[in-house]
Amino acid sequence: MHKGYLCLVLHGHLPYVRHPEHENFLEEDWLYEAITETYVPLIMAFERLVNDNVDFRITMTLSPTLISMLSDQLLAERYLKHINKLIELARKEKERTRWQPEFHNLSSMYLNEFSIARDTFLRYDRNLVNAFKKFQDLGKLEIITCGATHGYFPLMDICKESVRAQVKVAVAHYESVFGRKPRGIWLPECGYHPGHDEILKEAGLRYFFTDSHGVLHGKPRPKYGVFAPVYCKGTGVACVARDLESSKQVWSSIEGYPGDYNYREFYRDIGFDLEYDYIKPYIHPDGVRINTGIKYYRITGAGNHKEPYMPQIARNTAADHAGNFMFNRQKQVSYLYELLEKKPLIVSPYDAELFGHWWYEGPTWLEFLIRKIAFDQDEIKLTTVPEYLEENPRNQVVTPSMSSWGYKGYSEMWLQGSNDWIYRHLHAASERMTELVKKYPSVNGVVKRALNQALRELLLAQSSDWGFILGTGTHTEYAIRRTKDHLLRFNRLYEDIKGNLVDQNWLSDIEYKDNIFPGIDYKVHQ
């Protein structure tokens, strides 16, 4: 009989990047890369598991911005163009490397992967959300929602109306896509501020995740630490905390898996390595070298010297790592079972884009792990939070502590010298949005359109991704531009609405550019 539960969570999110006004837009590649390297490999792994009758449970966030991009027709067209170019490049590579068998085999591997990516994309009607929905309907995948545009809630506490809008727009969007309400939410950046559970409850959400210290530092002290959910005081919304030990096993520099010398090296890409004229058609049209996704080397060691990648050896390593991860969870679960006299719940959340994009072998590792858990042991049971709560309804009542999973565990990543200037403007826009909702409780026609667009612009400006990129301090131009563009559009809408001077042509133009959440209702911002 099992002695504990493991809840694997993949947080899938990308900021909304869609520029119909430009034929080629570099940042749209974030989505294309994630489709080819992360989402399709995950879907393929899920398909194999289902075909082999392997039972499994995975919890996955699909952020509303990610869903919107995956469902967008323009981006789908562009992805096909992108993947076709990659297939063409992989074919050329097969020719070029004819006298280098180790690279020749790798180019065949990429050609195969890119072809599978295209086929899978087409098979699900150019919308991979259909695939994830299928696994949810099969009971294998628990899809949770996120902030509408991944706004960072703790720094929005001063304007709770915006937190509410982030949550309610997300829930409504989820419902329109999946035909039912979401049960859980991944708070963007795992950012929790006491009191926000009230907003989650209003929206019908039953659980959310925090980082370890969110629960460990909660009041009163949690009896079972991070190994059981707690109910938020006053609302009863369940709060589930991440287990740092299992996180470290994957992330950490020393014992972390992705740094293994047999794994593929992320930073060596033919977009940078090959002769300029040859690679030019596959990098940015302006001639700037970028990653193509074809990478021929393994990590090899700490130095700059890299050896060719050996897929079979990497695959064996991924299997070993999956075994190691499971072994450690078994030990952890047995130990905790004795200590707590209760079946512990181990929560292991990861950025979905870690799997495949950064850690090329990640999806393989995950598939091995799921198979091993299903067949090689009986101490751990994979679960989702609703399933766990069904079996273990009685839990302690605690007020979780403010926390995030960002650098140093609080808000510093999004609030430091390089990005703190945005909050004055973001908060002002929130305040103005609230004012507009009060002033125009029920309007129609162009004013209503303008109000809805104002909320879209505000939400888009709030994405934590801009603050994050500004916080890292490199290549910040795009993040600055997005923050400013959306706020400037918002400010103009605010002035125009109040002056009853909405310029319809301009409004149509920004509706076309920032077309996210077609069914948005501005009145949620209150």
Next chain:
Amino acid sequence: MVQLKRKKIEVKTKKVVKKVIKKKAFPGSKKLKVLNSLSSRLSPKKDVLREQEVAIGTAKFSHAKVMFAQDISKQELPSTYGWNKMALVVRDPWWLYTYWEVKESTWDKFKSELKDEFYKARRVLRVYDVSNIIFNGSNAHKFFDLEIREDAFNWYIDIGTPGKSWCVDFGLLLRDGRFITILRSNVVETPTDGPSWITDEEWMIPDEMFARLYGMGFGLGKSSPAGGVWRKGIISSPGIASMASPVKKQAPRSFWLEVNCELIVYGATEPDAKVTVQNKAIALRRDGTFTLRFALPDGKQVIPVKAVSKDNLEERVITPIVNRETK
């Protein structure tokens, strides 16, 4: 039972003018890097796990490198919104951040009321500890003042003691010691830096057991934001030594050189001919020309190129032989 002790540093004095700890950087300021490094030096914890996560998070946005001139917004965001406002937010258990804006007409009002005194007064942030009370302006447990630059409009405040509620006034400290409030912030509560001291009766749990749980919750216990004292005192996980090393980094590139060779084989024949190169069929362009490009490793390559006419009656073979030797 494990003793639970925690360092308590409290500001007892009623009025302490703290020296500037961290001056706010204006957007785009060159001081930024210095400030950031200062802030990381001041910050009490190193966070290896989350540093790694930042590196991986950055990889997600790997292409944010190029900016096109036409895309840069020509407009700027407003520098003021024409209102009186002071906002206070929590950065972490030890730091708050505040920004504010004062309307011109409000400044004018104080100027005309205070006359000369206005210009001699110091600009001050008064930081009130308002834990567990409804603050009415005069019932704070304690407060301290931070003198700030005249042109500042935001500030990071080092509050030192986690787990309390705070409110901040922006105002003028007159020469006679009077403090004039111009703006008052919202109230915020900072999180604690360790586990709660509240354990309710029904769920009482032996400290020793909780301590073990606590250690496990943080894995190897070295890079979490959990309270330092608590950690040092209690947790000794067998794996702790292995966490000592920082994130694995690429060795810094200094000077370097890389050389590779490729070989281009090209030619032409009748457009409808069948051509093989090293016995592998290739496609011709419409005009009968072809170009092949190979990565050229060291050693000898024999490259027979054979063309056969459409009717299979004629055949030509040309065989370049290429030697590459690298010294």
